[in-house]
Amino acid sequence: MRAADVLRFTAKALRGYSLRTALMLVAIAIGVAAVVILTSLGEGARRFVIGEFTSLGTHLLIVLPGRSETTGAAPPLLGQTPRDLTIDDALALTRIRTVRRIAPIAVGTAAVSFGRRDRDSIVVGSTSEFLTIRHLEVGQGRFLPPADPRRASPVAVIGAKIRQELFGPKKALGGWVRIGDRRFRVIGVLASEGRSIGIDLEEVVVIPVASALTLFNTASLFRILVEARAREVIPQARRSIIETIQARHEGEDDITVITQDAVLATFDRILRALTLTVAGIAAISLVVAGILIMNVMLVAVSQRTAEIGLLKALGAPAHTITVLFVTEAGVLSLAGALLGFMAGEAGSWIIGRAYPDFPVGSPWWAVVAALTVALVTGLVFSVLPARRAAQLDPVQALSRR
Amino acid sequence: MIQLKQICRDFEVGDQQVHALDRVSLDIDRGEYVAIMGPSGSGKSTLLNIIGLLDRPSAGSYILDGENVTTLPDAVQSRIRRDKIGFVFQFFHLVPRLTAAENTELPLVLAGFPPAERRARVDHILEAVGLAERKDHKPDQLSGGQRQRVAIARATILEPAVILADEPTGNLDRASGREVLEVLEKLNRENITLIIVTHDPDIAGRTARQIHIVDGRIDRDIATRRVHEGG
Ligand SMILES: Nc1ncnc2c1ncn2[C@@H]1O[C@H](COP(=O)(O)OP(=O)(O)OP(=O)(O)O)[C@@H](O)[C@H]1O
Ligand SMILES: [Mg+2]
Numbered sequence: 100m101r102a103a104d105v106l107r108f109t110a111k112a113l114r115g116y117s118l119r120t121a122l123m124l125v126a127i128a129i130g131v132a133a134v135v136i137l138t139s140l141g142e143g144a145r146r147f148v149i150g151e152f153t154s155l156g157t158h159l160l161i162v163l164p165g166r167s168e169t170t171g172a173a174p175p176l177l178g179q180t181p182r183d184l185t186i187d188d189a190l191a192l193t194r195i196r197t198v199r200r201i202a203p204i205a206v207g208t209a210a211v212s213f214g215r216r217d218r219d220s221i222v223v224g225s226t227s228e229f230l231t232i233r234h235l236e237v238g239q240g241r242f243l244p245p246a247d248p249r250r251a252s253p254v255a256v257i258g259a260k261i262r263q264e265l266f267g268p269k270k271a272l273g274g275w276v277r278i279g280d281r282r283f284r285v286i287g288v289l290a291s292e293g294r295s296i297g298i299d300l301e302e303v304v305v306i307p308v309a310s311a312l313t314l315f316n317t318a319s320l321f322r323i324l325v326e327a328r329a330r331e332v333i334p335q336a337r338r339s340i341i342e343t344i345q346a347r348h349e350g351e352d353d354i355t356v357i358t359q360d361a362v363l364a365t366f367d368r369i370l371r372a373l374t375l376t377v378a379g380i381a382a383i384s385l386v387v388a389g390i391l392i393m394n395v396m397l398v399a400v401s402q403r404t405a406e407i408g409l410l411k412a413l414g415a416p417a418h419t420i421t422v423l424f425v426t427e428a429g430v431l432s433l434a435g436a437l438l439g440f441m442a443g444e445a446g447s448w449i450i451g452r453a454y455p456d457f458p459v460g461s462p463w464w465a466v467v468a469a470l471t472v473a474l475v476t477g478l479v480f481s482v483l484p485a486r487r488a489a490q491l492d493p494v495q496a497l498s499r500r
Numbered sequence: 501m502i503q504l505k506q507i508c509r510d511f512e513v514g515d516q517q518v519h520a521l522d523r524v525s526l527d528i529d530r531g532e533y534v535a536i537m538g539p540s541g542s543g544k545s546t547l548l549n550i551i552g553l554l555d556r557p558s559a560g561s562y563i564l565d566g567e568n569v570t571t572l573p574d575a576v577q578s579r580i581r582r583d584k585i586g587f588v589f590q591f592f593h594l595v596p597r598l599t600a601a602e603n604t605e606l607p608l609v610l611a612g613f614p615p616a617e618r619r620a621r622v623d624h625i626l627e628a629v630g631l632a633e634r635k636d637h638k639p640d641q642l643s644g645g646q647r648q649r650v651a652i653a654r655a656t657i658l659e660p661a662v663i664l665a666d667e668p669t670g671n672l673d674r675a676s677g678r679e680v681l682e683v684l685e686k687l688n689r690e691n692i693t694l695i696i697v698t699h700d701p702d703i704a705g706r707t708a709r710q711i712h713i714v715d716g717r718i719d720r721d722i723a724t725r726r727v728h729e730g731g
Binding site: 100101104108111112114115405406408409410411412413414415416417418419493494497498 | 552555574575578582591593596597598609654
């Protein structure tokens with residue numbers, strides 16, 4: 100029998116039992132679509148997190164007060180803060196050779212008001228270096244001017260949304276806002292750059308670090324951002340930072356240094372594992388679809404007993420019967436897989452449209468795996484029914500009407 | 501052409517042995533027109549199935565065109581069946597989703613003929629059985645007689661040496677039964693061996709030889725003068 104004829108015969112058989120065909124197509128398509136959509140979500144989460152971290156800069160080290168035993172993988176959750184991390188500590192780090200620049204950071208929330216409008220906002224205290232280290236851009240005016248970090252000064256740079264809410268159509272630059280119980284002059288507005296690791300930069304107010312410490316009435320920094328001179332010297336920089344602070348803290352090793360790479364690698368691993376897990380779970384639905392194929396093909400064989408007997412009487416060897424039934428399952432699973440692939444891609448596309456910040460997109464290996472698993476289960480699970488058809492006794496098959 | 505020697509076919513039913521055929525020996529020459537008759541359960545269908553290589557005898561040997569085909573492997577028997585034997589069944593056994601032309605074409609498709617040749621042959625043979633107009637009809641759009649003629653077209657499209665018909669008119673009224681029989685007899689006049697299982701004495705009366713089977717044994721084997729329609 101010619102290959103083209105096998106396909107044509109198969110296509111007619113599939114069309115002849117259209118409900119059964121449609122149900123099987125849907126079963127397989129759901130399995131494949133599930134794999135495609137779930138992996139693209141997992142992959143999207145991974146890319147999203149990595150993107151967030153990379154936006155912080157890749158030569159970055161983060162110094163936190165308090166000792167965390169879990170070596171740098173996560174910020175200390177329960178770590179005590181035995182000693183303050185001060186501006187002087189931060190300045191000491193600038194003397195390390197492998198360090199290019201630092202930005203001490205103090206963070207708190209405060210009421211920010213202009214005239215009768217006011218709102219609560221995250222207030223970040225830092226220095227002029229913050230701009231470079233965090234890759235920020237200024238929309239209007241300028242950023243904090245370079246100055247001695249120990250000196251407080253009443254200037255503020257505000258996020259685009261804060262500007263919008265407080266000033267509306269009015270000119271913001273040069274205006275005086277009240278933050279907590281102090282007054283600051285607006286010298287710049289951040290460009291609406293979007294998000295960066297947890298903080299929406301459109302909704303922050305940046306003031307000099309010394310001003311922030313006074314405002315929040317504390318001596319301790321929230322953290323210190325350190326940019327190393329190159330990626331390769333990050334481990335050295337890390338060691339030097341720990342030594343420097345230890346020397347200043349009377350030999351107490353009471354800080355945590357997180358490197359970007361370590362965090363990134365951990366998140367990457369976790370999210371990849373997560374993606375694989377959901378892909379695995381979705382693949383189970385493909386195996387279920389495979390068992391469904393087997394069931395339906397078995398029903399098809401008994402439904403078409405007379406037809407099989409007839410084909411044998413007309414001279415079809417057992418081998419041809421097997422080929423016909425396996426092809427039928429193969430065509431079904433291939434069509435179902437393609438359908439599911441398209442549905443999955445459409446689903447990812449819609450999710451991508453609904454959440455433009457979220458970089459969805461199924462990895463190629465997931466697509467290939469889903470299609471292969473669908474096709475292979477289809478073929479494997481059709482072998483038993485096909486064999487049963489091939490072994491059918493033609494006399495018995497034909498004796499029924 | 502067909503030589504059966506001491507053919508037995510036993511079935512196990514529970515712990516009982518049913519001798520459907522008991523030491524049947526039989527010679528049928530090319531171009532013969534034979535009726536196989538006998539009471540229900542006497543073994544007629546079993547005999548026909550063995551001649552058609554759909555079933556294997558429990559004992560004895562079967563020589564077809566000088567070749568011992570009794571124990572050939574399935575694949576070889578399939579090929580012989582395809583090339584030499586045409587079946588016509590009481591219940592037609594057309595594939596319901598295929599048209600008359602497609603049903604007729606089936607043996608050619610299974611044998612791997614190219615599409616162009618298939619089309620020509622199908623048109624020719626449907627013309628011969630008087631169904632040229634009905635070639636695109638599905639079986640459920642055809643009458644019983646028409647269905648059986650499609651089945652005959654299908655059985656003969658590969659120009660077999662023998663046609664085996666198991667009660668071909670059993671499901672038809674008298675008029676369409678006669679039509680079907682005429683088509684078969686026309687093929688027989690073209691030197692195709694025709695073996696018909698029938699209960700109908702009228703049909704048996706038209707054949708040149710009647711084999712009566714009782715309890716799996718040949719009871720009588722009568723050669724009569726062949727009566728041709730209008731001849
Ligand atoms: N597959 C089988 N298993 C068991 N017994 C069988 C089988 N096929 C046929 N038989 C038995 O063999 C005997 C002959 O059956 P067969 O079908 O050849 O009879 P028949 O002459 O064609 O009858 P009918 O005129 O009713 O068609 C019967 O007794 C039947 O019960
Ligand atoms: Mg019978």
